[in-house]
Amino acid sequence: MKKRIFSGAQPTGELHIGNYLGALKNWVALQHDYESFFCIVNLHAVTLPQDPKVLKKKTLDLARIYLAAGIDPEVSTVFIQSDVSEHAELAWVLNCVSRMGELERMTQFKDKGRGNAERASVGLFTYPVLMASDILLYQTDLVPVGQDQKQHLELTRDLAERFNRDFGDTFRIPDPYIPPVGAAIMSLKEPDKKMSKSDENLNGSIFLLDDPDTVTRKIRKAVTDSGTEITFDESRPAITNLLTIYHLLTGKTADECESHFEGKGYGVFKSELAEVTVEYLRPFQQKVKEFEDGDLERILSGGAEKARSVASETLKSVYSRMGIR
Ligand code: AMP
Numbered sequence: 001m002k003k004r005i006f007s008g009a010q011p012t013g014e015l016h017i018g019n020y021l022g023a024l025k026n027w028v029a030l031q032h033d034y035e036s037f038f039c040i041v042n043l044h045a046v047t048l049p050q051d052p053k054v055l056k057k058k059t060l061d062l063a064r065i066y067l068a069a070g071i072d073p074e075v076s077t078v079f080i081q082s083d084v085s086e087h088a089e090l091a092w093v094l095n096c097v098s099r100m101g102e103l104e105r106m107t108q109f110k111d112k113g114r115g116n117a118e119r120a121s122v123g124l125f126t127y128p129v130l131m132a133s134d135i136l137l138y139q140t141d142l143v144p145v146g147q148d149q150k151q152h153l154e155l156t157r158d159l160a161e162r163f164n165r166d167f168g169d170t171f172r173i174p175d176p177y178i179p180p181v182g183a184a185i186m187s188l189k190e191p192d193k194k195m196s197k198s199d200e201n202l203n204g205s206i207f208l209l210d211d212p213d214t215v216t217r218k219i220r221k222a223v224t225d226s227g228t229e230i231t232f233d234e235s236r237p238a239i240t241n242l243l244t245i246y247h248l249l250t251g252k253t254a255d256e257c258e259s260h261f262e263g264k265g266y267g268v269f270k271s272e273l274a275e276v277t278v279e280y281l282r283p284f285q286q287k288v289k290e291f292e293d294g295d296l297e298r299i300l301s302g303g304a305e306k307a308r309s310v311a312s313e314t315l316k317s318v319y320s321r322m323g324i325r
């Protein structure tokens with residue numbers, strides 16, 4: 001039997017090249033070797049205020065993005081979180097297994113709640129528990145995510161181990177899959193901060209749906225480090241970040257990238273990176289437009305049905321072990 005993968009992204013903001021290189025690209029690469037579940041986590045989205053009309057549209061747009069990026073619905077299960085009510089049900093149970101103290105240690109809550117717990121929603125606080133439910137419902141082996149999700153994966157493992165210990169073996173313990181390169185793509189404007197959907201400075205991110213002129217302009221205006229070398233060097237985070245994007249989009253090895261740009265200036269490097277990025281995104285952007293609404297709905301309802309058949313089995317055994325009928 002194939003091992004299982006589960007991952008997801010929130011249908012908020014615009015997906016950027018960090019989401020793609022840190023997560024989506026790996027989902028596409030891994031999907032043939034694993035039984036894969038890729039979810040659009042709209043219940044996570046409402047932990048922060050959302051405009052209902054926009055959320056609804058973004059949920060379907062994100063499904064289009066998964067498919068255009070190369071997730072094959074014949075091979076992988078693609079579905080919307082709220083279509084499978086088991087996610088919310090298991091989250092309740094796991095809320096009762098989680099400790100306030102361990103959730104208080106989650107750094108993403110501090111970031112997203114802007115340090116103001118008094119004003120943050122309780123949903124934002126228990127966000128990682130819903131994420132644990134997503135993963136554990138599918139008896140997942142591997143969770144391909146970016147570096148920022150590592151702490152949530154550790155919590156997921158802790159909750160699963162605690163439940164198994166207290167109620168008997170129920171959940172498989174998942175491992176994170178964090179890619180060795182690309183797990184944290186940084187802002188083009190502030191290379192010490194990760195590229196983020198919620199960054200107010202739109203010039204810091206290359207969005208997957210940016211048009212060629214916008215991509216080119218953002219790369220041209222990206223900050224650089226002092227010096228002239230175009231090499232991977234931790235002490236020069238801006239150039240290292242740009243070169244990492246080049247490395248991952250071209251598939252050239254790190255050495256090939258460095259020797260390719262040896263003796264060339266930042267101007268040449270940036271125009272080549274812009275060209276590579278534009279050409280990489282072109283077929284993807286074309287595909288995003290191609291999916292008919294009917295086809296999309298068919299894929300999503302088939303996906304939900306498949307997901308539900310697995311999720312309901314897990315929830316049934318959780319309830320029965322806990323004495324919940
Ligand atoms: P989100 O859009 O926050 O739901 O994130 C979707 C996926 O993209 C998650 O697996 C994140 O870890 C990953 N991700 C988000 N930002 C970055 C980044 N700057 N670099 C690499 N991966 C990222």
Ligand code: TRP
Binds near residue numbers: 134145
């Ligand atoms: N929390 C993840 C993020 O912000 C999204 C997510 C929700 C997820 N549930 C998941 C990722 C389950 C992997 C597995 O990126």
